[in-house]
Amino acid sequence: MPCGSFSILQGLNKGTRSHNNPEGNNTLMREIKGNEILRRTVMLCSILHAHGSFFPIENPKSSYAWHMSSLVELLNCTSSNCVNLDQCQYGLKIPDENNRMGLARKATTFAGTLPGLGRLAKKCSGSHSHVQVIGGVKTKSGWQRRSTLAGAYPSALCQRYHSMCLDLFRD
Helix, strand or coil: CCCHHHCHHHHHHCCCCCCCCCCCCCCCHHHHHHHHHHHHHHHHHHHHHHCCCCCEEEEECCCHHHHCHHHHHHHHHCCCEEEEEEHHHHCCEEECCCCCEEECCCEEEEEECCCCHHHHCECCCCCCCCCCCCCEEEECCEEEEHHHHCCCCCHHHHHHHHHHHHHHHCC
């Protein structure tokens, strides 16, 4: 589920979402589209659960999506697990203001019924500095938002997730 319109940083772009009103006020198209995508995600996850399948959902830990009543209800009624991780612990790197690659914390939450989600949990050790996932940086292909660059999962996280999924087929 895309996180863009649910980001707390959207407040800097005149976004209308808040912790008390995570849906926003239905005046911004990006929020209306985000709400519809979330509604469909919840519906699909409900169908999967009703038919005995698993589902995972991922978004930044600070995302307003986690406060949407339909998502909260889905996670509660399916006895979902919620797991927090800091992507710096998986090697997420983005360019700093000098275009040098540095670790980005990017606190992330995975929630759902997929067995083994807890294996993804990793908290920042605090032994390093972080590049903030805010603003833009000039790259070889032009200006890019750091949030876009931080959107790709680091390979170590992908490998851990892959291993977790393979375990579903063992036994």
